[in-house]
Amino acid sequence: MIIAIAVLGVILLLLGFEMFLVLGIPALVTKEAFFGRLPDPAVVQKIFGGIDHTTLLAIPFFIFAAHLMGSGQIARNLTGLVRSLIGHTRGGMGHTVIGGSMAFGSVSGSAPATVAAMGKMVYPEMRKSGFSQKFSLGLLVASAETALLIPPSITFIIYGWMTGTSIARLFAGGLAVGIFLGLAFAVYVMIESRRAGIQGDARTTWKERAMAVKTAGWALGMPAIILGGIYSGTITPTEAAAVSVVYAIFVEMVVYRNFGFGDLFRITEQSAIATSVIFVLLAMGGLISFFVTMAQVPTGISNFLTAIDAGPLTFLIIVNVLFLIAGMFIDPNSALLILVPPLYPVATSLGVDPVHFGMIVTLNISLGMITPPFGLDIFVASSTLGKPVLDIIKGVWPFVLVNIIVLLIVTYVPEISLFIPNLIFG
Known part of the structure; x- marks a missing residue:
């Protein structure tokens, strides 16, 4: 079957x-x-009942907040703050792209939204700094991956909903893995900067940095509310998502006054469309996962691994290969919905920690976002910047290799994923 x-x-x-x-x-x-x-009604129940879950309410809220911030001033102010702090280092604009993507990811949870929000702001500046078009495009697309790892992450919310894993623990693990991936990209930026002879910006004074912090003060309130509220146990991830929308509307419309009610309606419409796409996939993915489970596929995989005497390490190699192949040809969220239901029970039976497995899965999803020929972020960047898809693919390949190296390290060093969750939650 x-x-x-x-x-x-x-x-x-x-x-x-x-x-x-x-x-x-x-x-x-x-x-x-x-x-x-x-009976046919059971199929309908699986389609609609599968997405009737309070946890999933966080997704439309975070998508809405991401669109609000990308259309307004919050993303620009966060990027400006990052540039004032690290722009003077060698290849400073490249590091700013990474840091800005991580900062925007900490309030959006969406890689495509990060590409769209950051693209027009930072790409011209990278070219002025001396980076080649190929490298600039590749870095812009790849650094947006950190948005799927730096909490809040929509991918973590979906994975937590599918597996019953604590989303707060996933967010904590993603913080370490996201920073690790960002540092790996930063090392590559340093290597490329030395090779191309690229310097950094003029060093900003402490007064200028203080001014940048003041300018970005309202923008910094967003991650403080989201992450502080979740880790302190004051609010749930779903409640944090709702608060982020109210906060973004207040800051963009009242404090910064970037847009009016007409713009708000347009952004709401865009967010509703993006949310609908995800929830239709979740509904259909839940249905096919139901039949995959009915067919006892997880049991079959477990029996196969037992027959070949495969342990956790071999299993995780298989997982990475499956996700790499799937990510090349189908939407990463679809790969998540198809592969996690049969693989997760096997992972837990082999003693793999659910949070660690979630980090491996999400890193693979991130990789799928930039893997040719159908990486979603590649097409978002092409649309945002008006650049040919082939030019972006040429630039992204080195970052795919960096990502694979990080994936292998995270796969076989569980402490990277589990240190912060264990430190915070025990």
Whole structure:
């Protein structure tokens, strides 16, 4: 049965069907072919009941907040603050792109939103600093990956919903892994800067830095509220997401006065469309996951690993290879919905910590965002900057290799993922 699902899904993908149909049609065909006695209302219940979860309310709120900040002044002020602090280092503009992406990711949780918000701001500045077009495009697209790891992360919310893992612990683990990935990119920026002879900006004075902090004060309030509230236990991730929307509207409309009610309506519409796309995928992914579980695929995988005497390390290699291949051809969120349900029970049975496994999965999802030929962030950057997709692909390959190195280290050094969660929550 699982072979039939896979073959039908591949055929639909090659024929150019939308991703929600690639997930949904095989599930419905499987139901009729193998589970004919299952009443039709049960399918409808799985589609709608699967996304009827309080945790998932955080997704539309964070998407809305990301669109508000990307259209307003918060993203620009955060980037300006980062540049004032580290712009004087060698290749300072490159480090600013990484730091700015991490800062924006700490209030948005979305890699595509980070690419769109940062692209027009930082790409011209990178070119002025002396970086090549290829490197500038690659760094812009790759650094946005940190938004999926630096909390709040929409990917962590989906993974936590699917597996029952504490989202607060996932956020804490993602903080360390996201910083680790950002530092790896920074090392590559330093290497490229030395090779190309690129210097940094003029060193800013402490007075100028204090002014930058003052200018970004309202913007800094966002991550303080979100992360401080969650880690202190004052508010849940869902409540933090709702607060972030109210805060962003207040800051952009009342404090900065960047847009009026007409702009707010337009941004709301864009956010609603983006949210609908994700929730349709979640609904269809939940349905096909139900039938995959009914087919006892996790048990089959576990029995296969036992037969070949494979331990956790071998299993995690298989996981990384599966996600790498899937990320090249399908939407990363779809890969998450397809692969996690059968793989997660096997991971826990082998003693892999759920938070550590979540970091591995999310790093793979991040990699899928920039992996040719269908990396989502590549197309977002192309649309935002008006650059050919092939030019962006040429620039992103070195960062794919850096990402793979980080993925392997995080995979086989669990302490990177678990140190902060254990420190905060025990």
